[in-house]
Amino acid sequence: MKVVGITTQQEVYVGSKDKNFRINEFLIIEDPHQGDLMGEVVEAKTYNKYIPLSIHGDLADSSVIESLKAIGYNIEEDTIYIAKITLLNEALYPIETGSDVRPPAFHEVKDLMVQSDADEGLVLGVIKNTDQMAGDMDEQYKNLLYTFEEGKLLDQKDIPYIFNIRDMHQYPHIGVFGGSGSGKSFGLRVILEELMKLNIPTIVLDPHFEMDFSETESYMDKGKINMYKDRFKCMQVGFHIGVRFEDLSTQDIKNLLDASGKLTDSMSNVVDILFKRKDSYNSFLNRLNMLVEAQEEGSLDRINARIAGAASDLEREGWQKRKEIYLNYDNICPYSSVRGIIWRLHRLNNEGIFSKDIRPIEEGLHMGKLIVIQGSTRILQVFSTYLLNNLYGKRRGYKDAQYKHTAAEYFPPFIIVMDEAHNFAPKGYDSPSKSILKEISQEGRKYGSFLILATQRPTLLDETITAQLNTKFIFRTVRASDIQTIKEETDITEEESRRLPYLRTGDVFISQASIGRTIFSRIRAAITTSPHTENPFDELKSRVEEDEGKFLELIEDKLPINGDDLINVIKEIEEDTGITYSFEFFKEKLDYLVDKGYIQKEKTPFFDVYK
Amino acid sequence: MYNVDKGLKKTIIQLNRILSTKYGDVLSLDKKTFRDFIHENVGTITKIQRLNRENISLCAQKGGILGVDGSNNRMGGAYPHFVEIYQGLALSSIEGNRPIFKTDFYTPLYPEEGDNPLEDLSEGEESIRKRKLSTIEVEAALEGIKQFNPYAVFMDGSLIRYNIECSDIWMELREECEKRNIVIIGIIEDIKTSIIGKLLSEHGLLEREGHFYDRELLYGLLEYGEMILIDEGVTKKSDEGFSTLFMRSSQSPAVIGIDILDSQREYLEYMARLILSLTPEDGRGIPLWLDIVDREVRIPNQMIKGLLESYLDREILELFFVPERDKRTL
Numbered sequence: 001m002k003v004v005g006i007t008t009q010q011e012v013y014v015g016s017k018d019k020n021f022r023i024n025e026f027l028i029i030e031d032p033h034q035g036d037l038m039g040e041v042v043e044a045k046t047y048n049k050y051i052p053l054s055i056h057g058d059l060a061d062s063s064v065i066e067s068l069k070a071i072g073y074n075i076e077e078d079t080i081y082i083a084k085i086t087l088l089n090e091a092l093y094p095i096e097t098g099s100d101v102r103p104p105a106f107h108e109v110k111d112l113m114v115q116s117d118a119d120e121g122l123v124l125g126v127i128k129n130t131d132q133m134a135g136d137m138d139e140q141y142k143n144l145l146y147t148f149e150e151g152k153l154l155d156q157k158d159i160p161y162i163f164n165i166r167d168m169h170q171y172p173h174i175g176v177f178g179g180s181g182s183g184k185s186f187g188l189r190v191i192l193e194e195l196m197k198l199n200i201p202t203i204v205l206d207p208h209f210e211m212d213f214s215e216t217e218s219y220m221d222k223g224k225i226n227m228y229k230d231r232f233k234c235m236q237v238g239f240h241i242g243v244r245f246e247d248l249s250t251q252d253i254k255n256l257l258d259a260s261g262k263l264t265d266s267m268s269n270v271v272d273i274l275f276k277r278k279d280s281y282n283s284f285l286n287r288l289n290m291l292v293e294a295q296e297e298g299s300l301d302r303i304n305a306r307i308a309g310a311a312s313d314l315e316r317e318g319w320q321k322r323k324e325i326y327l328n329y330d331n332i333c334p335y336s337s338v339r340g341i342i343w344r345l346h347r348l349n350n351e352g353i354f355s356k357d358i359r360p361i362e363e364g365l366h367m368g369k370l371i372v373i374q375g376s377t378r379i380l381q382v383f384s385t386y387l388l389n390n391l392y393g394k395r396r397g398y399k400d401a402q403y404k405h406t407a408a409e410y411f412p413p414f415i416i417v418m419d420e421a422h423n424f425a426p427k428g429y430d431s432p433s434k435s436i437l438k439e440i441s442q443e444g445r446k447y448g449s450f451l452i453l454a455t456q457r458p459t460l461l462d463e464t465i466t467a468q469l470n471t472k473f474i475f476r477t478v479r480a481s482d483i484q485t486i487k488e489e490t491d492i493t494e495e496e497s498r499r500l501p502y503l504r505t506g507d508v509f510i511s512q513a514s515i516g517r518t519i520f521s522r523i524r525a526a527i528t529t530s531p532h533t534e535n536p537f538d539e540l541k542s543r544v545e546e547d548e549g550k551f552l553e554l555i556e557d558k559l560p561i562n563g564d565d566l567i568n569v570i571k572e573i574e575e576d577t578g579i580t581y582s583f584e585f586f587k588e589k590l591d592y593l594v595d596k597g598y599i600q601k602e603k604t605p606f607f608d609v610y611k
Numbered sequence: 612m613y614n615v616d617k618g619l620k621k622t623i624i625q626l627n628r629i630l631s632t633k634y635g636d637v638l639s640l641d642k643k644t645f646r647d648f649i650h651e652n653v654g655t656i657t658k659i660q661r662l663n664r665e666n667i668s669l670c671a672q673k674g675g676i677l678g679v680d681g682s683n684n685r686m687g688g689a690y691p692h693f694v695e696i697y698q699g700l701a702l703s704s705i706e707g708n709r710p711i712f713k714t715d716f717y718t719p720l721y722p723e724e725g726d727n728p729l730e731d732l733s734e735g736e737e738s739i740r741k742r743k744l745s746t747i748e749v750e751a752a753l754e755g756i757k758q759f760n761p762y763a764v765f766m767d768g769s770l771i772r773y774n775i776e777c778s779d780i781w782m783e784l785r786e787e788c789e790k791r792n793i794v795i796i797g798i799i800e801d802i803k804t805s806i807i808g809k810l811l812s813e814h815g816l817l818e819r820e821g822h823f824y825d826r827e828l829l830y831g832l833l834e835y836g837e838m839i840l841i842d843e844g845v846t847k848k849s850d851e852g853f854s855t856l857f858m859r860s861s862q863s864p865a866v867i868g869i870d871i872l873d874s875q876r877e878y879l880e881y882m883a884r885l886i887l888s889l890t891p892e893d894g895r896g897i898p899l900w901l902d903i904v905d906r907e908v909r910i911p912n913q914m915i916k917g918l919l920e921s922y923l924d925r926e927i928l929e930l931f932f933v934p935e936r937d938k939r940t941l
Contacts, residue, residue: 050903063661064899067888070667072675072705073900 001101003029004082009091012039014083014101020046021083022129023499024520026109030100034091038104038112042495043084050075086493088112088517106137106159115515116164118144122194124187125523126158128507134159148506148525153219161521163471165198167514171470172445175461176454177486178475183506185210187473188419188454189526192370196231199368201414203361203391205384207377208419210530213370217529228528233364237375237383242356245281252386253284255432256353259382260344266337273332274341281345281354287325288342290318294326295335351379358387365391365414377423384424385432388416392440392449399447413448416440421453422460434462441468459485470513476503492518551589552598554579559599561590563607637811637823645832652810654841654856656833659880661888670885673762674793675705677755678904680767681748683740684915688934691719695740696915699747700908701755704900710907711754713747720931738776745776749784752795756787763794763882767901770797770853770870785872794878798886799868800897802826802857806846829857831864835892838883843873854879860887861896 004015012029014021021044029037051065065075087095113127123144134142134157144160146153168174176191178184185208192211195202204211213228235241248256254271257263263271274287297303303323310316348354364371375383394411401408418424425437440449441464453469455461459481472490477483477500487497490511496518500509511518554577555561558569566586574580581589590610594601602609650656670676679701687693699713717740752764766773773781788795808823833839838858846855854876857866869886871879889898919928 049906050899061891061893064889064891066664067662067667068704068900070664070671071889071900072671072703073707073903075899075903077707 001027003095003097003099003101005097007095007097009094010087012085012087012095014085016081016083016101018081020044020081025083025129026104026112026133027083027085027101028104028108029085029087029095030102031091031096032099033096034093036108037087037091037095038089038109039085039087041083042086042493045082045084046079047082048075048079050078103132106133106135109133109159112515113159114141114162115167116162118160118162120166120198121162121164122191122198123160123162123524124190124194125161125506125508125521126156127161128158128520128522130159131157145524147522148219149522153525158522161510161519163194163510164514165200168450168470169445169448171512171514172450173441173469173471174450174452175458175466175469175472176452176475177456177458177472177477177482178508179456179478179482181505182456182475182477182503183508183523184454184456184473184475185419185530186506186526187475187508187523188417188452189213189528189530190523191452192232192417193228193527195415196228196370199231201365201368201412202370202417203365203387203414204370204372204417205380205424206372206374206419207380207423208532209374210532211372211374211419212531213528215529215531217526219525220527226528231368232370232372233360234372234374235360237373237379238352238356240356241358241360241373242353243383243386244357245284245354246278247390248386249277250275252389255382255385256348257341257344258432259378260347261340263344264337264340266334267340270333270337270341273329274338281349285342285345288338288345290322291325291329291333292335292338292342294322295330295338300326353379353383358390361387362391362394362411365412368412377420381424381431381433384418385436388433388436388440392436392444392447395449396447413450415450415452417452417454419454421455422457425453425462425465427460427462438462438464441465456482458482458489472511474500474509474511475507476500476505490518491516496520548593548596548598552593555590560609560611562609634827637828642832645828648811648814649807649832649839652814653807653845654839656837656839658834658837659858659884659887660836662881662884667885667888670762671705674760675703675762676900677752677759677761677764678702678704678767678900679748679752679755679764680901680904680908681744681751682905682908682910683744684910684912686912686915686919687718687932688936690736692931692934694718694919694932695743696910697744697747698908698910699744699749699751700904701751702904702907703755703759703761705761706759709758711751711758712908713751713754715743715747717743718931741776745773746780749773749777749780753780753784753787756784756791756793760791761793763796763885764788765898765901765904766795766797767800767905768797769799769803769868770795770872771851772797774851774853789872789874794875794882795872796882797868797870798898798901799870800895802829802866802868804846804855804868806841806855810845825857825868826866829866833857833859833866835859835862836887840879856883858883858887859896860890860898861892861894863894863896865896867896 001014001016001019003012005013007013014027014029021041023041023044025041027039027041029039031037068075113130113133115121118140125145126147137159141160143156145156147156148154174191176184176188178187189211192202192204193213196213212234213232214226216226243252243256250272253275254263254268257267257271274291275284294303297306300323303319303326307316307319307323310319361371361373373380373383373387391411391414394409395413398408398411424431424433426434437451441451444450451465451469453461453465457479458466459479466485466489469489472486474486474490474492477486483497483500486492486500492509492511496509506523508521508523509518510521554573555569558572561569566583570581570583570586590599591601593599594610599610602611646656679699681697681699683695683697685693685695695717697715697717701711703709719736748766752766755761756764773784785795787793802825805822805824807825807828811823811828836859838856840856841854843854852873853870854873855871856869856879858869859866869879869883871882886898889900890896891899919932923932
């Protein structure tokens with residue numbers, strides 16, 4: 001391998017007669033004057049001067065090449081391999097043409113490749129095309145993981161990619177970008193597995209109900225114990241967790257109501273007027289109800305008449321109160337808006353949101369667990385606003401107290417993970433959760449609160465937040481606008497961005513500010529699996545087969561069935577099993593089985609016989 | 612826009628008229644009649660097939676094929692201030708990593724022994740140059756034969772050319788080949804003979820007087836894989852001990868020629884099939900092997916210039932070989 005052609009301080013071409021190059025491979029250029037220089041292959045080509053690409057000229061067809069081989073000349077041996085190499089650090093002078101080039105040994109690239117010890121960092125995958133250097137790698141970096149390629153689990157051959165979580169203190173927040181099917185969710189799962197390995201308190205907002213870690217992936221050795229089972233907890237909003245109504249601010253309650261059903265300006269106004277700080281659910285609802293009841297009476301006279309005609313003191317007192325509220329608020333709170341709020345409030349309450357609190361989450365975080373919060377996107381949007389404000393506030397309170405040397409209750413640092421982050425912090429318009437995410441993205445570093453945001457549409461994610469993501473995992477992306485955004489927001493090169501649409505599932509560019517360059521990597525095989533990996537069409541098929549099997553079992557000992565006897569057979573089945581079929585439906589099912597070839601149908605002059 | 616002189620345009624129109632009148636008869640000849648004529652008077656038209664792999668491998672087992680070609684580069688201005696560098700190459704198909712190069716040069720500034728400087732300038736100079744080029748090709752071939760003892764030798768161009776231009780050393784090569792039983796053939800990309808044209812005139816098939824070359828007569832006449840094996844006695848080549856065939860060796864309508872020694876005439880058809888096998892069907896009709904040799908022997912002008920600039924004293928270079936016209940900037 002030698003440096004060929006015209007060189008610069010940044011880029012050289014390397015030619016070889018026998019070694020084919022791979023993109024992202026590392027090579028050392030032995031410049032006689034400047035010493036060893038490290039470079040990375042950014043383009044790889046092969047060329048054979050005897051087999052040129054010519055449309056009009058002689059095209060050596062395969063039979064001629066075979067014939068040449070037969071007379072003893074192998075034209076393919078004249079193929080040469082050419083690589084374009086970008087130096088990692090700019091050289092002082094252009095590289096000397098003709099310099100030797102060699103693959104580096106592990107110790108020469110260790111500092112470039114490995115950022116952390118295996119048991120202290122996130123072991124997320126392998127750095128692609130580093131198998132040549134991995135041979136003399138330290139034992140601690142070997143056999144850490146498997147990769148999953150073309151349906152098979154493969155042993156680790158390359159240098160592992162280990163993300164140094166400690167770097168997040170200086171380079172906070174991670175973005176995970178990639179279209180659907182690019183391996184983004186898998187990548188996120190692997191990140192979460194690793195966070196659990198290190199017992200880092202983490203909150204995952206999971207609108208897809210997929211972040212469950214109790215099932216081991218089918219390709220994994222069954223004997224292997226799933227260490228993640230006890231390190232995470234799934235919680236559903238309204239079922240396990242909810243909000244404490246007394247803690248809500250006016251804005252919080254408006255957000256919540258809005259999530260339940262779009263709020264009009266007038267409704268929003270009603271909340272502003274009627275909601276009092278420290279209101280409980282009941283006190284607030286009561287106030288609303290009384291106003292509505294008073295408004296339904298229609299006029300002050302009629303309310304006065306109610307008071308006068310009250311049967312008991314209690315009733316009188318009640319109407320007195322209603323009158324008071326009516327007098328205060330009737331003219332500014334339209335009846336229909338108040339009703340609307342009551343309706344929304346009921347709906348939220350029925351979902352159970354107000355009957356629970358976030359205590360279990362806090363407890364889980366204190367124990368270093370991964371807390372998965374599940375719910376619909378709408379509910380999660382609102383709930384996360386409340387939750388993050390609350391938790392971030394607590395963590396900030398603790399740290400601020402530390403700075404001020406006053407005492408405060410300990411609250412651990414934590415990581416927030418979100419899939420479909422563009423729903424939570426959209427660009428261009430406001431969403432309830434956006435402001436807290438913005439705040440954490442800008443100041444979270446100080447307090448030890450970090451974000452991991454995954455989205456398939458980086459273009460739709462708020463720009464202030466995107467700018468704060470210091471590490472970006474970029475999976476296959478096809479949309480031109482997203483590629484453009486990625487190009488603007490990361491240090492990936494033009495060549496790399498052109499490869500984005502063609503990346504294989506699970507291959508990823510990792511653009512990391514802490515090391516100042518982009519690493520091409522493959523995410524390791526996840527150990528756990530999402531509960532919905534079954535193909536819906538497989539499900540459909542197995543379901544149909546199950547149904548057919550069941551029905552066949554039912555009628556098997558009743559065969560042959562005469563067409564005029566169906567009623568009696570149906571009766572028998574009903575007596576035996578309690579399953580009732582209508583005549584038409586039963587006949588249809590029999591015909592279906594005939595169609596599928598399970599039973600035969602014979603026509604007789606009077607009726608059909610199924611057997 | 613370029614301004615074209617009207618006279619120039621007229622001259623070219625005239626050229627077109629002359630050529631089309633001259634060739635009008637030939638071009639309008641009925642293809643079938645023409646083929647029949649050739650069949651009867653020149654040689655049989657036969658269709659041949661490519662060889663199969665095993666058959667070709669036999670060549671390799673018997674020593675492979677030696678491809679021979681030459682190149683010349685000229686640097687400098689008009690006579691006598693120029694130098695020509697010749698390079699000949701013999702490349703064995705089996706031992707491709709041991710090429711045999713031969714080089715020579717010619718400049719009228721230094722007449723060698725045997726060159727007569729008093730001879731007619733242009734005529735003599737031309738033949739010296741031709742002789743030099745042919746000689747190094749033959750020399751390379753000779754050495755190749757001695758080193759590799761190949762099954763066959765492919766020369767680029769007509770064999771008769773060597774006979775004319777450097778007959779002494781050619782005879783040596785010829786005898787060596789016959790002695791060692793090595794088949795030697797010449798492959799001609801642009802045939803310059805006029806065998807068929809002459810016969811046409813003799814038989815009165817062409818009314819018009821004139822010289823017609825085989826190249827234009829045969830253009831498009833043969834199908835892919837068809838060859839004309841020229842009967843002995845039809846051409847004057849046979850007097851000098853050569854046999855010739857014409858063949859359409861690719862889809863391109865042009866026809867190539869193959870020369871072989873009369874003593875080896877029996878191999879002619881096998882050689883034709885071998886060449887057909889080694890020629891890309893969509894190509895120009897020249898075996899890829901010869902193209903590879905040609906590529907290896909060719910020296911880019913830039914490189915010759917560089918070599919001269921590095922190894923000639925600057926004085927000598929400027930004095931003799933840098934024509935003033937090269938310094939024009941417009």
